[in-house]
Amino acid sequence: MSDQEKELTQETKATNIMGEEAVKNEEASEEQGVQTLSNTTSQQMNAEAVKLANEEQGIKSSPNTPPKQESRENAVTKPQAASVPPKKPAATPRPAAKKPAEEKPLEPSRKQPWLDKFVVKLKELEGSEHLEDAFINRANNDLPTLVVKSEWWRTLALHLRNHPDCQFHYVQNFSSVDYETHLEVVVHLFSFPHKERLGVLVKVDRAEAKVDSVADIWDAANWNEREAYDLMGIIFEGHPDLRRIMLTDQWIGHPLRKDYVPYDEGV
Amino acid sequence: MLRTEEMLLNMGPQHPSTHGVLRLVIKIDGEIIREVDPVVGYLHRGTEKLAEDLTYTQIIPYTDRLDYVSAMTNNYAVVHATEKLMGLEVPERAEYLRMITMELNRVASHLVWVGTYLLDLGAMSPFLYCFQDRETILNLFNELCGARLTYNYMRVGGVKWDAPEGWLQKVEEFVLYMQKELATYHDLISGNDIFLQRTRGIGIYTKEQALSYALSGSNLRVTGVPWDLRQHQSYSLYHQFQFEIPTGETGDVLDKYHLRMQEIEESLKIVKQVLDVIKEGPIMGKVPKVLRVPEGEVYTGVESPRGELGCHIVSNGKNKPWRLKFRRPSFYNLQILPELLKGENISNLVAILGGIDIILGEVDG
Numbered sequence: 001m002s003d004q005e006k007e008l009t010q011e012t013k014a015t016n017i018m019g020e021e022a023v024k025n026e027e028a029s030e031e032q033g034v035q036t037l038s039n040t041t042s043q044q045m046n047a048e049a050v051k052l053a054n055e056e057q058g059i060k061s062s063p064n065t066p067p068k069q070e071s072r073e074n075a076v077t078k079p080q081a082a083s084v085p086p087k088k089p090a091a092t093p094r095p096a097a098k099k100p101a102e103e104k105p106l107e108p109s110r111k112q113p114w115l116d117k118f119v120v121k122l123k124e125l126e127g128s129e130h131l132e133d134a135f136i137n138r139a140n141n142d143l144p145t146l147v148v149k150s151e152w153w154r155t156l157a158l159h160l161r162n163h164p165d166c167q168f169h170y171v172q173n174f175s176s177v178d179y180e181t182h183l184e185v186v187v188h189l190f191s192f193p194h195k196e197r198l199g200v201l202v203k204v205d206r207a208e209a210k211v212d213s214v215a216d217i218w219d220a221a222n223w224n225e226r227e228a229y230d231l232m233g234i235i236f237e238g239h240p241d242l243r244r245i246m247l248t249d250q251w252i253g254h255p256l257r258k259d260y261v262p263y264d265e266g267v
Numbered sequence: 268m269l270r271t272e273e274m275l276l277n278m279g280p281q282h283p284s285t286h287g288v289l290r291l292v293i294k295i296d297g298e299i300i301r302e303v304d305p306v307v308g309y310l311h312r313g314t315e316k317l318a319e320d321l322t323y324t325q326i327i328p329y330t331d332r333l334d335y336v337s338a339m340t341n342n343y344a345v346v347h348a349t350e351k352l353m354g355l356e357v358p359e360r361a362e363y364l365r366m367i368t369m370e371l372n373r374v375a376s377h378l379v380w381v382g383t384y385l386l387d388l389g390a391m392s393p394f395l396y397c398f399q400d401r402e403t404i405l406n407l408f409n410e411l412c413g414a415r416l417t418y419n420y421m422r423v424g425g426v427k428w429d430a431p432e433g434w435l436q437k438v439e440e441f442v443l444y445m446q447k448e449l450a451t452y453h454d455l456i457s458g459n460d461i462f463l464q465r466t467r468g469i470g471i472y473t474k475e476q477a478l479s480y481a482l483s484g485s486n487l488r489v490t491g492v493p494w495d496l497r498q499h500q501s502y503s504l505y506h507q508f509q510f511e512i513p514t515g516e517t518g519d520v521l522d523k524y525h526l527r528m529q530e531i532e533e534s535l536k537i538v539k540q541v542l543d544v545i546k547e548g549p550i551m552g553k554v555p556k557v558l559r560v561p562e563g564e565v566y567t568g569v570e571s572p573r574g575e576l577g578c579h580i581v582s583n584g585k586n587k588p589w590r591l592k593f594r595r596p597s598f599y600n601l602q603i604l605p606e607l608l609k610g611e612n613i614s615n616l617v618a619i620l621g622g623i624d625i626i627l628g629e630v631d632g
Contacts, residue, residue, distance in 0.1 A: 064583065064585060064587070064589070065583060066583055066589060067562045067563070067564075067581060067582065067583035067584070067589055068562065068583075137563075137564060137565075139351065139352055139354075139561075139563045139564070139565050140351070140563075140564065140565045140566060140567075141351075141500075141567075143566070169475075169478045169479065170478050170481055171481040172481070172566070172568060172575065172577065172594070173566050173568070173577045173579055173592070173594040174594075175566075175579045175590075175592040175594075176592075177581050177589070177590045178590070186564075186566075186579065186592075188566050188577075188579075192478065192492070192494075199566070218479055218481070219476075219479040219480045219481075219602065219603075220479065220480050220481030220599055220602065222602065223598065223599075223602050227598075231315070231316075244308075245307060245308055246307070246308040246311040246631065246632065247308065247311065248308075255313060255316050256315065256316055256590075
């Protein structure tokens with residue numbers, strides 16, 4: 001370990017301790033804040049000031065970490081994409097058997113049977129080994145959600161748009177997230193004929209952020225992909241007109257990336 | 268026929284009928300529009316990036332500045348998504364107050380549209396009527412939360428202020444007045460020959476196009492799709508109340524005008540029903556002092572005056588969102604503009620653009 005590295009680890013240790021203290025202080029001051037509500041204003045202001053300072057410390061010492069995606073799998077029943085052989089709609093009982101290990105045994109979602117059937121059909125599609133996961137997002141009104149690799153996105157999109165069982169003609173939302181390990185394109189679709197909602201999370205490599213464009217499948221994706229390119233730095237291959245849309249053409253970097261540092265010529 | 272040369276025309280970003288800072292780069296051949304390229308982003312403030320460094324309560328005032336004509340719905344969009352992720356219960360009175368303010372805001376927003384749209388077409392007086400009535404609503408809001416436009420009224424778990432004494436009566440008076448007053452608007456506008464000629468048969472698109480471009484709100488309903496999130500993906504307590512979803516027939520801009528006028532009527536109906544059932548009670552639910560939103564991902568859409576206003580939150584369990592994305596209806600609705608304008612006469616440009624009802628603060632985020 002070089003000296004520099006040693007210094008770094010010491011620093012992180014120090015900041016960690018500070019972080020714990022900060023959290024404790026914050027909690028204490030929270031209580032204080034509640035107690036002093038009826039007291040004089042000066043005390044209130046003091047408590048507020050302490051809390052503010054602590055919060056500031058908290059921010060500095062404990063870095064903001066991306067949400068752990070494993071939690072998704074714990075929270076939901078999911079038919080195992082890789083291990084469960086296709087044409088086995090009995091995928092529900094298996095995760096249900098895993099369930100009792102959890103703290104809060106949830107009843108299977110009302111959407112689970114629909115998703116299971118849907119996934120079985122998707123398995124028949126070419127390239128379906130790229131379907132990484134399928135789960136129900138319980139927090140989000142039981143939204144059935146698919147997790148796919150970027151190389152399969154276009155095939156899947158065409159299927160979702162055109163297949164008579166899907167007919168997802170409507171893009172409710174088109175978003176992108178930087179998880180620091182990878183990027184994700186998040187698309188929420190709605191099917192008017194079937195009255196179904198579906199979330200698709202497309203995992204995109206962070207260093208080489210490239211994914212096929214779906215602007216010709218849904219017109220709504222056109223500007224949204226430009227926005228995702230502009231702010232998140234995802235390159236949509238095959239897009240008819242991939243220019244920056246919000247920022248100026250000369251802008252350097254993609255602001256919504258977590259490691260974005262504003263470029264300033266003066267510095 | 269006269270031989271003409273293609274000309275490049277730059278409209279905006281400072282142009283009164285773009286309602287903000289929209290720039291259109293237009294290729295015209297004589298009077299006919301060949302191609303339009305909307306340039307947006309002049310009002311981009313990076314709300315989504317800023318939100319990553321703000322606590323959930325601190326984000327609320329930023330949402331006021333997105334769609335500044337109906338800030339109440341914006342407040343609600345972010346508050347609703349957060350509540351969903353936290354699984355919070357909101358007291359009944361708070362929900363009712365939210366609904367009253369949101370629906371009044373919808374009325375105000377549509378009045379702004381009617382007024383400024385007719386101003387675009389060259390009619391001055393309807394604008395004055397609209398803004399007079401809108402002012403009544405803004406005064407009501409001012410009394411409620413101390414601001415005319417940027418309300419910062421809602422909180423995660425409830426609302427900030429209870430209705431002051433006599434406020435609900437004032438709202439009721441306004442609703443009764445406005446229901447009658449709409450007849451004046453129809454007298455003034457709906458039969459006007461110049462207005463009819465400027466708006467009839469222009470800016471038509473099909474249902475399929477509307478769905479593919481993910482248009483929402485009146486821009487989608489005008490094609491005959493009865494799609495309203497207040498009923499179909501019901502939020503707040505809208506399921507308790509009766510209201511119609513007006514749809515269009517021909518899909519032209521004139522239809523949009525009638526549709527929005529009907530929506531004002533429906534909103535007033537909802538407010539009236541809420542006023543009948545609202546009771547005294549708490550206005551804030553049981554909310555921890557520091558909001559820590561559990562890890563997870565949520566997308567919720569609400570029906571803003573312009574369409575589906577969505578909020579996509581990814582939380583990592585801290586007091587600040589890891590990622591927050593707004594699905595801004597104006598941004599989606601504006602996208603269809605180049606297709607609508609292709610081959611149109613240049614004198615229809617303003618009439619079609621105005622019909623979409625965009626707010627640039629929302630387009631640019």
